[in-house]
Amino acid sequence: MTTLIKGAFCYTGAGFTKLDILIKDGKINTLGTSISTNGVDAVFYAQDKYLIPGFVDVHVHLREPGFSYKETIKTGTMAGAKGGYTAVCPMPNLNPVPDSVENINVQLDIIKKDACINVYPFASITKGRQGRGELVDFESLKELAVGFSDDGTGIQLGEDMQRAMQECARLGKIISAHCEVNDLLKGGYIHDGEYCRAHNHKGICSASEYEQIARDCVLAKQTGVKYHVCHISTKESVDIIRKAKADGVNVTCETGPHYLTMCDNDLQEDGRFKMNPPLRSEQDRLALLQGIADGTIDVIATDHAPHSAEEKSKGLAGSAMGVVGLETAFGVLYTKLVKTGTVTLEKLIELMSINPRKIFGLPGGVIAEGEVADLVLLDLDARWTVDPSEFASMGKATPFEGWQLQGKNVLTICGGNVVYEAL
Template identity: 60%
Template sequence: MKTVLKNAKLYLDGRFVEGDLAIADGRITAVGGSLAAGESDRVVDLSGRYVVPGLVDVHVHLREPGFSSKETIATGTAAAAHGGYTTVCPMPNLSPAPDTVEHLGEELALIRRDARVKVLPYGCITVGQKGEGELVDFAALAPDVVGFSDDGRGVQGEELMREAMRRAAKVGKAIVAHCEVNELLRGGYIHDGVYCREHGHKGICSESEWQQVERDIKLAQETGCQYHVCHVSTKESVELIRRAKAAGLPVSGETAPHYLVLCDEDLQEDGRFKMNPPLRSREDRQALRAAVADGTIEVIATDHAPHTAEQKSRGLAGSAMGIVGLETAFPILYTYLVKQELLTLEQVIERMSIAPRRIFSLGGGLAVGEPADVAVLDLDTEYEIDPESFLSKGHSTPFAGWRVQGRVLWTLVDGRTAWAAEEIERQLR
C-alpha cells in the first residue's frame, strides 16, 4: 500500500516548498507537486505542516549494555522517535565497552532486537574506553561502527591520538573526540566563571577543552584523518575549528541546544544544570551561536545523557554529569533561536539533519529512491515542557517548565511509524 502525505511543506534543496510526498515499500517514490492517490492508497492530510528528512543525532548515550537503570535501547530510541530523530549514534561508555568485535556484538544484538529508529554505534578508540593505554583493532570494528570515540574521556597522549588517527584514516572512519585535558580539571564540575566563584564551587577551565582541540587539529592535518569535535562549548574551540576549516582540513564540530540557549549565568543549585562540558560564559554562548549561523559548527547534537533521578538529585557538586535532550531539542531551538531570529528554520534543519548525514556519509533526504526516514513538524502548537511526558527513562533537563512552540507530529523510519501524535494516529486507523 502506498502512503501519500498531502498538503505539506517539504524541505527540498535547502528551502521549503508546498507539495506532496509518496511512500511505498519503505522508500520515497514521489516528491513535490500535487500527487494523485489511488483508492487503495493511504492518504494523510498534513494541512500545511512541515516535512523534513528525519533528524540525525550523532551524539547520544543509550546506556545499554551495562546501565539499563538509566536508559535502554528501547526507551532511548522511543525518545528519539518522539523527538523527530530517525538515526542516532550512541557513544561507547558502556559495559562492556565496544572495544572488540565480541563486545560490540552485544550492543548490536540489543539494537537489532529493540531499536525503534536506526542506531549506528561508535567503537572505542582505546581498549576499555580509558583515553589511554592500548588502541582498539580499528580494522576489525570499522565495518559495524559509524566512527571511533572515547566520549566521556579525552585521549590524553599525543602519540596515542596520532596513531589512532592514522588507523582511523586507513579504514575511512572519523575520530569523534571528547576533548578534555585531565590535568587541567582539578576536581571541577561547572564552568570556572563568576557563578562558580560566587557560590564556592570548583570550576572547569576553558583550556581543558580547547587545548586538546588545538592538539588534535594539528594531528588531523598531519594524518589526513576526518576529525569531529564533540559538544563544543568554548569560544576558543570555535576559533580553532574556524581556522581549520578555512585551511581546508577535514574538521567538523558539533554543539548542543543547551550551550546555545543557556550560559553559566542561568545556573541553579540543581543537578538539572550539570553536564560535561559545563554551561560556559555568555561570550562563549554568543560565539557558538555565530558559529552555528555561519556554518563553522555544522552539527547540532543533543549529548542525550540520561541518569536515574537519584543520581541527578545531589545538586551541582554531587550529581552525575549529563542531561536528556532528544525530546526537547527541536522545540527549544525553534522557540528560542528561530522565533528570536537568531537562526532560520532552514539552518536548524541543516544542522540537525542534512549536515550530519553529509559528514558521516549516511545518505538520505527527501528524494525519490531514498529511505522514507521522515519527520513531520507542527510549528504552531504551544505547550510546556513536562519531563513526565518523556519516553526516555531520564527526566533531568534544565528546560523543565519552559514554554515552547513547535512539536513533532510524526516520525517514520523506512516508511514505518516510529512515533505519531494522536492527530496522525486517527488518520492512520
C-alpha cells in the same frame, strides 16, 4: 504498506514546496500535488505542516548494554522518534565497552531487537575506553561502527591520538573526539566563571577543552583524518576550529542546544543543570552562535545522557554529569533561535538533518522519489511546556523543564514505518 502524506510543505533543499508524498516499500515512491488516496493503507493530512528529512543525533547515550537502569535502546530510540529523530549514534561508555567485535555485537544484537529508529554505534578508540593505553583493532571494527570515540574521556597522550588518527585515516573512518585534559580538571564540575565563584563551587576551566582541540587539529592536519569534535562549549574552541578549517584541516564539530540557549548565569543548585562540558559564559554562548552563523559549527547534537533520578538528585556538586535532550531539542532551538531570527529554519535543518548525514556518511537527507523514507512532520504552530513526566526517555533531568516552547514533531516515519504519531 503504503502511506500517503497530503498537503505538507516539503523541504526541497532550497526551500519548501507544498506536496503530497506517497511512501511505498520503505521509500518515497511519488511526489505530487494531487495523489489519490485510493488503495493507500494510511493517509495523514498535513494541514500545512512541514515535512523534512528526519533529524540525526550523532552524540547520544543509550546506556545499554550495562546501564539499563538509566535508559535502554528501546526507550532511548522511542524518545528519539518522539523528538523527530530517525537516526542516532550512541557513544561507547557501556559495559562491555564496544572495543572489540565480540563486544560491539552485544550492542548490535539489542539494537536489532529493540530499536525503533536507525542506530549507528561508535566503537571506542582505546581498550576499555580509558583515554590512554592500548588502542582497539580498528580494522576489525570498521564495518560495524560509524566511527571511533572515547567519549566521556579525552585521549590524554598526543602519540596515542596520532596513532589512532593514522589508522582511521588509512581506513577512511572518522574520529569523534571528546576533548578534555584531565590534569586541568582539578575536581571541577561547573564552569569556572561568575556563578562558580559566587557560590563557592569548583570550576572547570575552558582550557581543559580547547587545549586538546588545538593539539588534535595539528595532528589531524598531519594525518589527514576525518576529525569531528564533540560538544564544543568555549569561544576558544570555535576560534581554533575556524582557523583549522581555513588551514585545510578536515575538521567538523558539534555543539548542543543547551550551550546555544543558556550560560552559567542560568545555573541553579540542581543536578538538572550539570553536564560535561558545563554551561559556559555568555561570551562563550555568543561565540557559539557566531560559529553557527559562519559555518564553523556543522552540527547540533544533544549529548542525550540519561541518569536515574537518584543520580541527578545531589545538586551541582554531587549529581552525575549529563542531561537528556532528544525530546526537547527541536522545540528549544526553533523557539530560541528560529523564532528570534537568529537562524533560519533551513539552517536548522542543515544542522540537525543534512550535515550529520554528510559528515558521518549516513543514508537519507533528501526528499525525492526513490530516496529512503526517513521523514518527520513538524507543527510549527504547536505550543507546549516541557514536562519531563511526559518523556519517553527514562531520564528526566533537563535544564529546560518548564520552558514554554513553540514547534513540535507530530509524525516520525523511519524506513517507511510510522514510529511516532501525534496528529
